[in-house]
Each structure stands twice: as structure tokens, then as C-alpha cells.
Amino acid sequence: MxxxxxxxEPGKIEVPAGRIRFLVxxxxxxxxxxxxxxxxxxGSHALGDYLGFLAxxxxxxxxxxxxxxxxxxxxxxxxxxxxxxxxxxxxxxxxPRNPAWHxxxxxxxxxxxxxxxxxAASETVAGLMHASQTVLEEMAxxxxxxxxxxxxxxxxxxxxxxxxxxxVRMAGSLGEDAxxxxxxxxxxxxxxxxxxxxxxxxxxxxxxxxxxxxxxSSQWHMVRIxxxxxxxxEGINFYTAEGSKENVKVECCxxxxxxxxxxxxxxxxxxxxxxxxxxxxALDMIMDKEGKSRKGPNLFFHPGV
Ligand SMILES: [Zn+2]
Ligand SMILES: [Zn+2]
Numbered sequence: 001m002x003x004x005x006x007x008x009e010p011g012k013i014e015v016p017a018g019r020i021r022f023l024v025x026x027x028x029x030x031x032x033x034x035x036x037x038x039x040x041x042x043g044s045h046a047l048g049d050y051l052g053f054l055a056x057x058x059x060x061x062x063x064x065x066x067x068x069x070x071x072x073x074x075x076x077x078x079x080x081x082x083x084x085x086x087x088x089x090x091x092x093x094x095x096p097r098n099p100a101w102h103x104x105x106x107x108x109x110x111x112x113x114x115x116x117x118x119x120a121a122s123e124t125v126a127g128l129m130h131a132s133q134t135v136l137e138e139m140a141x142x143x144x145x146x147x148x149x150x151x152x153x154x155x156x157x158x159x160x161x162x163x164x165x166x167x168v169r170m171a172g173s174l175g176e177d178a179x180x181x182x183x184x185x186x187x188x189x190x191x192x193x194x195x196x197x198x199x200x201x202x203x204x205x206x207x208x209x210x211x212x213x214x215x216x217s218s219q220w221h222m223v224r225i226x227x228x229x230x231x232x233x234e235g236i237n238f239y240t241a242e243g244s245k246e247n248v249k250v251e252c253c254x255x256x257x258x259x260x261x262x263x264x265x266x267x268x269x270x271x272x273x274x275x276x277x278x279x280x281x282a283l284d285m286i287m288d289k290e291g292k293s294r295k296g297p298n299l300f301f302h303p304g305v
Contacts, residue, residue, distance in 0.1 A: 020208060023176045023189055026168045026217035031062035037272040041279045051279065053121070054300055057157060060111035061165050064104045068169045071098055074178075083180030088192035090170050092144045092215055095191075097166070102136055104169075105162035112158070124154040144215070146194075146297060153302040160299035167191055167216035186228040186295075188213035189220050194296030195228060195260065197273045198251070202266040209262070212273035214296045219273075227253035228260050229295050241283060247271065248280050252292055259292045274298060 027033075038055035042048045074082075074089055082089040105128070112125050139159050142150045151159070171190045179189045187194065188211075195211035199219065210219040211228055226233050235254035240246050247267035252259040261283060263271045277298050284294065 020221050021205065022181065022221050023179055024210065024219040025171050025174075025176055025190070028065065028172050029062070030168060030217055031058045031065060031165075034058040034272050034275055035062065037270060037275040040270070041275055045279060047278070047281070051275070053117070054157070054275070054278070056112065056115045056117075057108070057161050060108045060115075061161050063111055064107035064162070064165045065169055067107060068104055068165065069100050071100060071170060071173065073170060073173055079174075079178045086181060086183040088182060088188065088190060089174075089179055090167065090191045090216070092167070092191045092193050097137070097140065099133065101140070101162055101166035102133060104165045105136065105159065108158060108162050108165065120154060124152075124158065128155060128158055143299065144193075148297060148299070148301075149303045151302070153305050156302050157300050164215060164217070164299065171216045171218050185220075185222055185231065186211065188216060188218055190218040191216045196296045196298050197261040197263055197277050198222070198228065199271075199273060200224070200262055200264045200266070202264075202269055206266070211260075214274075214299060217273070225251075227251075227256060227258065229253060229258040230256040232256065239283075239287075241280075241286070248276065248283065250283055250287060252287070257292050258295055259287050260294065260296070274300065 035055045035058035038051050038058055042051035042055060045051055079089055109125050109129050113122070117125065136159070139151055139155065140163055142148075143156070143160055143163060148156060182189050182192070191213060193213050193215040196214035197212055199210045199212055201208045201210060209222055209224040211222050212219050222228060225236050227236060230253060232253055232255040237252050237254060239250040239252060240248075245267055247264050249262045249264065250259050251262055261277060261280065263273065263276055265271060278300060281301070287294070
């Protein structure tokens with residue numbers, strides 16, 4: 001690991017906040033693009049088998065998203081109330097989930113049942129097909145509360161995948177104007193989840209930092225060199241892995257000891273917040289050894305594995 005000299009000051013390198021696009025909702029082809037990224041990464045990676053499995057799962061998510069049933073969504077009054085109080089409109093903790101997400105899960109499972117999976121994964125798929133609604137809701141509650149260790153490692157990716165499809169469908173069905181800023185700027189303005197990673201944009205938003213939601217894949221702007229957890233602008237350090245292309249860096253706060261990975265799209269525009277996070281687990285292991293922790297989960301990484 002190498003430490004970087006800080007050359008930018010917080011907030012001073014960017015255009016004024018009023019002219020920055022605050023929220024970017026997930027595109028409706030997001031899972032197809034993610035599947036492609038998982039495939040590229042799986043080719044020469046130590047976790048290639050798992051990344052290849054997640055490529056199939058992302059394909060199944062895309063099919064489920066494409067066929068997802070119509071949903072009732074919060075109307076203008078509720079939207080205005082949440083904006084006024086700085087609350088997430090589609091809160092992962094308190095939004096009453098529509099049982100339609102079970103249909104989404106079944107669509108994902110049906111796709112995966114047709115794939116050539118290892119025997120254990122096929123058994124898990126068959127078991128989840130027959131899981132009761134109560135069991136599924138309990139699993140969803142735990143996953144959305146961040147208690148991933150309480151879910152079996154085999155079941156986690158399938159149920160998490162279905163929850164992502166449901167939230168992406170809801171987020172993508174409402175325009176950006178439906179959502180306001182939250183009091184806690186490190187949480188997703190759409191669903192209130194922690195970000196999986198941050199992204200430093202290329203192209204029209206060159207150099208701007210967006211945080212990427214671990215659940216609904218929405219991205220929201222946050223100035224650079226500011227801790228996404230405690231919002232400190234002091235004591236922020238950057239690390240890269242020795243010999244890396246420097247396309248992924250770790251931003252670590254010495255005040256709260258929380259770190260966040262940053263994907264630099266100008267170095268590699270194909271990077272994906274979920275896929276490239278998993279492909280750089282080695283960085284997490286290094287930070288863990290240093291006594292640092294991350295707030296945002298990757299729902300496809302079971303903490304007990
Ligand atoms: Zn979200
Ligand atoms: Zn901090």
C-alpha cells in the first residue's frame with residue numbers, strides 16, 4: 001500500500017453545488033451492464049468462479065426487472081413530505097414491501113434453475129422456491145438491517161438480488177425530482193442505505209464524486225475529500241494497492257476509522273460499483289488488518305466466508 005500526498009482541497013475543485021446534478025437514478029439496463037462487467041472480471045481472477053456465478057445472477061436480475069409487475073408508488077404528497085423532512089422516500093428500513101418482490105425472486109430463481117450451477121447452489125435455488133412468505137420477509141428484514149451474517153451464505157445472493165431488483169424498479173419508476181436531500185449526506189437519498197463504493201466520474205461530470213447505493217444503485221453527489229461516514233474533511237488519506245492501475249483507491253478517515261473505495265472511471269469507464277468492489281476484496285482485507293472498517297455492505301459478500 002502507498003499513501004498519496006493530498007493535492008486537492010475539499011469543495012474547492014468542483015463547480016458550485018447548485019449546478020451539479022445531485023442524483024442519478026439507476027438505468028433500466030443496469031443489471032445487463034453489470035453482468036458484462038462480472039464476465040470480464042471473472043476471466044483471470046482468483047474469485048473467477050464466484051464472479052462468473054454473479055454474472056449469471058445479474059442476467060437473471062435483468063430479466064426479472066424487465067418483467068417486473070406494476071407497483072403502487074408514493075404519490076406527490078408523500079414525496080413532498082419526505083423531501084421536507086429530509087427522509088428517504090423508499091426507505092429500506094420502513095417502506096412497506098410489496099409482496100411483488102417475491103415474484104421478482106421467483107423470476108430470478110427460475111432463471112438460475114436453468115443455469116449449470118454446482119449441486120449445492122441448485123439445492124439452494126430449489127429450497128428458496130418453496131420458502132414461505134414469512135421466512136422470506138424475515139430474511140429481507142435482516143439483509144436490509146445489515147445483518148448479513150445471520151443469513152446463510154448460500155441463500156444471501158439470491159434474496160439480495162431480488163431485493164435489488166425491487167428497489168431498482170421502484171427508484172427507476174420515479175423521476176429524480178421525487179427525491180430530496182437527506183440530513184445525513186452519506187446515505188442514499190432514495191432508500192437510506194449506505195453506499196457500497198464511491199465513483200469519481202469521467203466525461204460530462206469529470207472529477208465529481210458520487211456515492212453508489214448498495215441496494216438501489218442510485219448515485220448521489222458528495223464533494224471529494226470528505227468522509228462519507230462522519231463528514232470530516234480533516235485527516236482523509238488515500239491508499240492504492242502496490243502495482244495497481246490506480247483505478248481503485250481507498251479513502252480512509254483517521255477521525256472515525258471508516259474507509260470507502262473510490263472507482264476512478266477515467267482510468268476504466270467500464271467499472272461497476274458492485275462488481276469492481278467484489279473484485280477488489282484484497283483491499284478490504286488490507287484495511288481490515290489496519291483496523292479500519294467500512295459502513296456500506298456489498299450484498300453479495302457474506303461476512304462469514
Ligand atoms: Zn438506495
Ligand atoms: Zn470519518
